[in-house]
Amino acid sequence: MKRLIPYLLFAAAIDSMAIVFYLNTLRMPKAAYQMPRIFIALVLLLSVLMIVEQAVLMRKPPTEANGNGPSREINPVRIAVFVLMILGYIMTIKPLGYFIATPAFLVGTLVFLRSTRLPWVVAIAVGFTGFVYLLFVLFLHMPVPLGLLD
Amino acid sequence: MIFDAILTGLSGVTSPINLLLIAGGTVIGIFVGAMPGLSATMAIALLLPLTFPLPAASGLSMLASLYMGAMYGGSIAAILLRTPGTPAAAATVLDGYPMARNGQAGKALGVSLLASFIGGLVSSIALLTVAPLLGKIALEFGPVELFAVAVLGLTIIASLSRGSTILGLLSGSVGALLALVGMDNITGVPRFTFGNINLFSGISFVVALIGLFSIPQAIRLIERKDTTERELVVNRITDRMLPTWKEFKEIYVTILRSSVIGVFTGLIPGTGGDTACWFGYNEAKRFSKHKEKFGTGYPEGVAAAEAANNAVVGGALIPTISLGIPGSSSAAVLMGGLMVHGIMPGPSLMTEYADVTYTLIWAVLFSNFAMLFFGLLLTRMSISVTRVKDRIMAPLIIVLCVIGSFSINNNIFDVVLMFAFGILGYFMDKLQVPTAPMVVGLILGDLFNVTLHQSLLISHGSWAIFVKNPISAVLLAIAFLSILQSTPVFSWVRKYGPGKNGRPSNE
Numbered sequence: 001m002k003r004l005i006p007y008l009l010f011a012a013a014i015d016s017m018a019i020v021f022y023l024n025t026l027r028m029p030k031a032a033y034q035m036p037r038i039f040i041a042l043v044l045l046l047s048v049l050m051i052v053e054q055a056v057l058m059r060k061p062p063t064e065a066n067g068n069g070p071s072r073e074i075n076p077v078r079i080a081v082f083v084l085m086i087l088g089y090i091m092t093i094k095p096l097g098y099f100i101a102t103p104a105f106l107v108g109t110l111v112f113l114r115s116t117r118l119p120w121v122v123a124i125a126v127g128f129t130g131f132v133y134l135l136f137v138l139f140l141h142m143p144v145p146l147g148l149l150d
Numbered sequence: 151m152i153f154d155a156i157l158t159g160l161s162g163v164t165s166p167i168n169l170l171l172i173a174g175g176t177v178i179g180i181f182v183g184a185m186p187g188l189s190a191t192m193a194i195a196l197l198l199p200l201t202f203p204l205p206a207a208s209g210l211s212m213l214a215s216l217y218m219g220a221m222y223g224g225s226i227a228a229i230l231l232r233t234p235g236t237p238a239a240a241a242t243v244l245d246g247y248p249m250a251r252n253g254q255a256g257k258a259l260g261v262s263l264l265a266s267f268i269g270g271l272v273s274s275i276a277l278l279t280v281a282p283l284l285g286k287i288a289l290e291f292g293p294v295e296l297f298a299v300a301v302l303g304l305t306i307i308a309s310l311s312r313g314s315t316i317l318g319l320l321s322g323s324v325g326a327l328l329a330l331v332g333m334d335n336i337t338g339v340p341r342f343t344f345g346n347i348n349l350f351s352g353i354s355f356v357v358a359l360i361g362l363f364s365i366p367q368a369i370r371l372i373e374r375k376d377t378t379e380r381e382l383v384v385n386r387i388t389d390r391m392l393p394t395w396k397e398f399k400e401i402y403v404t405i406l407r408s409s410v411i412g413v414f415t416g417l418i419p420g421t422g423g424d425t426a427c428w429f430g431y432n433e434a435k436r437f438s439k440h441k442e443k444f445g446t447g448y449p450e451g452v453a454a455a456e457a458a459n460n461a462v463v464g465g466a467l468i469p470t471i472s473l474g475i476p477g478s479s480s481a482a483v484l485m486g487g488l489m490v491h492g493i494m495p496g497p498s499l500m501t502e503y504a505d506v507t508y509t510l511i512w513a514v515l516f517s518n519f520a521m522l523f524f525g526l527l528l529t530r531m532s533i534s535v536t537r538v539k540d541r542i543m544a545p546l547i548i549v550l551c552v553i554g555s556f557s558i559n560n561n562i563f564d565v566v567l568m569f570a571f572g573i574l575g576y577f578m579d580k581l582q583v584p585t586a587p588m589v590v591g592l593i594l595g596d597l598f599n600v601t602l603h604q605s606l607l608i609s610h611g612s613w614a615i616f617v618k619n620p621i622s623a624v625l626l627a628i629a630f631l632s633i634l635q636s637t638p639v640f641s642w643v644r645k646y647g648p649g650k651n652g653r654p655s656n657e
Contacts, residue, residue: 006581014324021327021342032339034606035599039327046320053316074373082372083573086365086548090565093552102549109545113372116542128546132553140203142557 007054011047018043078113085109097147103129152282155500159508163516168211171204172513175215176520177528182216183223184532185543186233190220190423192367194483195359196550198490199557206491207506211513213487214467217480218517221423221460222266222525225452227536229258235536238423238459241431245444245451252447253389260391261449262456263525264398265405267518269457272409273416273464274515277471281511284472285500293604294615296496298625300594300601303475305629306418308587315633321578322587328353329595336603348563355486357555357568358592362585363483365572368547370579371540387530393449401453404434408457415458416465422478423459430458464514471499471507474597475590482589490558495593 018040025033025040089105096104106125115121136142162168182193194213201209224239229246242262249258291299304326308318331342332352343349393401408430415426434454435444444451466477467484474496476482485495488506493499499507555568575585609615617623 042323113541
């Protein structure tokens with residue numbers, strides 16, 4: 001049963017999206033809602049079939065092929081912190097500016113992940129930000145948010 | 151007409167800038183492929199924004215060369231580290247690693263390079279000859295046939311992708327539904343935008359690609375509890391790389407067989423280098439007089455796997471270019487490259503955008519020569535790349551994802567959307583829901599919408615048009631069979647069907 005929970009949550013998430021989309025189609029002309037409604041129906045049907053299939057698979061002896069086999073051990077805390085750091089990076093790009101947020105993110109994550117020694121961390125962060133500046137700003141003339149540097 | 155277009159493509163590809171980009175793309179591909187954990191698809195998705203300021207033909211030539219280079223690069227880590235650089239090099243480990251342990255690392259890499267070169271060359275010739283012919287047939291297709299092609303593309307990729315058919319179809323349907331977000335092309339009505347102006351132009355395909363292929367990969371690099379670093383079997387290559395003529399004569403039949411296998415595997419949507427390498431390896435073993443030598447450091451094993459995975463490149467591009475249905479995840483990303491340059495994949499590629507298409511086809515052919523040249527030149531140097539720590543690579547990938555997705559519209563909303571797709575992709579990966587069908591759904595969603603509307607206009611609202619049209623009926627029947635073959639019904643038929651042991655047949 002425990003293995004079924006992630007699938008139930010996944011089904012709930014995509015079904016919720018499909019239902020919200022369906023309610024949105026109620027205000028559309030036929031030509032606009034025809035195709036979306038077909039896919040909405042497919043999503044709802046297939047998510048139910050997915051749960052049934054996984055429930056049947058659960059009853060079979062565990063193997064790598066049916067996804068019940070031993071999986072490599074993961075570190076959920078590290079993943080959660082890393083994801084939060086990415087989110088923080090994205091949210092600070094505009095107020096801080098790309099060229100402050102990027103080295104800060106790189107130093108933060110490389111230190112958190114214990115990638116290498118601090119002088120190397122700083123060198124990688126500065127060097128890679130410089131590389132991105134050269135490539136995207138100087139070569140490709142791409143406008144990036146400057147934030148505090150503006 | 152076709153011959154003229156082929157010559158136009160040849161003159162396009164031989165321009166200095168294109169040759170330089172082909173060389174650059176190949177070198178990047180070899181290095182990216184050599185880094186375990188980084189796939190060709192991810193590299194193409196991340197470098198896609200770099201092609202925005204370039205002419206379409208030049209940008210796509212670079213990406214196609216990267217695809218080819220990464221296929222060979224994957225074997226470097228497979229041979230030296232026992233860890234395939236890309237999933238397509240998984241079968242190379244079986245004989246490549248024992249060869250390296252026996253002091254034949256150079257020979258293993260040389261056989262891999264030569265097999266990759268021949269495999270790529272065979273597939274490029276197939277692409278140059280088959281794609282125009284298939285494209286010519288596809289030009290006759292109207293909306294009814296194109297709708298059926300889209301259905302076939304989605305069902306085949308869903309039924310052949312990793313995981314179950316139900317999960318594949320679900321992933322494809324979600325992708326197609328998300329492709330319908332934004333202003334409807336037919337009625338001009340905004341769909342599923344919820345008043346958000348950023349969604350009016352729809353979900354950018356490139357944003358979704360970068361998120362789905364790069365963020366999960368970056369997270370996977372840091373997720374393990376065990377953080378021990380990889381160990382190199384050899385620190386430098388001391389033996390000769392290229393095989394002698396006598397050694398080549400022993401493996402060339404295997405290389406040619408695997409090349410053909412690779413082309414056909416690539417042709418089928420949903421199957422890529424990861425399938426072809428095993429297919430090529432198993433067939434080489436089946437035909438070999440020395441079956442017992444496979445897995446012990448036998449050059450034929452390396453040649454079989456590597457020729458097959460490089461031959462996929464050209465094969466996968468055949469349905470991509472002629473029909474608009476990607477043959478592999480990497481081909482899907484290349485399709486994204488076409489779309490960002492305003493070129494809609496499909497039959498029009500062979501007419502309206504023939505110059506771009508044929509330049510791309512020639513670029514695939516030329517990239518083989520670049521791969522051979524830079525492979526001989528840089529393989530010894532690329533050993534150092536395999537030493538880069540995963541925990542350093544992961545944050546760097548994130549930085550490239552962010553700048554890449556931002557560069558599309560200079561909009562932070564796209565970065566947030568990319569991140570959301572990335573998290574979705576990571577959970578899908580954990581649940582073994584394949585992401586390739588979602589990408590194909592995102593590509594085909596609009597084609598479904600437009601062709602369905604046009605078909606129903608032609609038939610005055612009758613759905614029977616899809617079965618009355620012979621081409622459409624055949625394509626839909628194949629689509630139905632592709633789903634049926636992966637259901638318990640098909641296993642039952644195989645077990646108890648005519649002439650089988652289960653139950654006697656009435657015939």
